[in-house]
Amino acid sequence: MNNIDINGLGNINGGNYDSVGINGMGTINSDLICDELSVNGKGKTLGRINTKSMDVNGLLTCYDDIEVKEPFEINGVLSSKGGLKGQSVIVNGRASFNKGVNVDKVEVNGDFIAGEDCQCGSFYSEGRVRVKGLLSGDNIELNLSLTNEINEIGGETLKVRKARRLIRVLFFTKSRRSKLISNVIEADDIYLEHTKCNVVRGKNIKIGDGCDIGKIEYSGELIINGNSKIREKFKV
Known part of the structure; x- marks a missing residue:
């Protein structure tokens, strides 16, 4: 697993990550599984979100279910x-x-x-x-x-x-x-x-x-x- 940060305009595939940060404008194209999700910009996920921790300080739109463990x-x-x-x-x-x-x-x-x-x-x-x-x-x-x-x-x-x-x-x-x-x-x-x-x-x-x-x-x-x-x- 790895870390992903979107600081400008970007798209990433879903999958397994350690941490995902959206500080600009980003789209996640399918289901996301991660330890940490941080949204300080504008984010969109086209699949499910399954994360250990999450912070939403910006705008996040999810097209499916969300599960947050902490x-x-x-x-x-x-x-x-x-x-x-x-x-x-x-x-x-x-x-x-x-x-x-x-x-x-x-x-x-x-x-x-x-x-x-x-x-x-x-x-x-x-x-x-x-x-x-x-x-x-x-x-x-x-x-x-x-x-x-x-x-x-x-x-x-x-x-x-x-x-x-x-x-x-x-x-x-x-x-x-x-x-x-x-x-x-x-x-x-x-x-x-x-x-x-x-x-x-x-x-x-x-x-x-x-x-x-x-x-x-x-x-x-x-x-x-x-x-x-x-x-x-x-x-x-």
Whole structure:
């Protein structure tokens, strides 16, 4: 194996490498397997990416699935027509996947999009999250500084609240009124603020300000402290 650096304009074949660096504008023509991938310029891969470590500080477009074995950060823009599998990811810029995401730990400070399900152990966000399938995890915390759209949420503990501090997120201009929009929420312990949802199911549920909920089903305790609209509520 060897090292490849693209500092100007270049194309390389896929294959096995120790490290690959894209500091200019580069295209990888097929599947890439490497120990280290660093993108500080503009990169494109036409096949899968399988790497031990990855840093995205520029723009990376991948036409297939991505697997990263070690924790990594996205400080630029990562766009994939496939999905993501890995240990841990911090999104400070923008990450978009057409398919599913399966990562132990996710932290979002920028913009995160999953076209299918997102499965994780823990999910923490202060940015914008859009999941077209199910967001599932043991612990999910959404601090709303922007509008989040998640089709379904399932887990053990879920906290949704207005961000306590105002943050400026890359790629956004004016922040609209922040809220969570979801069809179904289901978890053991739930706390919600500024959430619009059709059905909320759980054991212990606490509702704060700004919620618009069609139906709540709970088996333990229901506490409603805030100014919210709830059409139906049932103890099961």
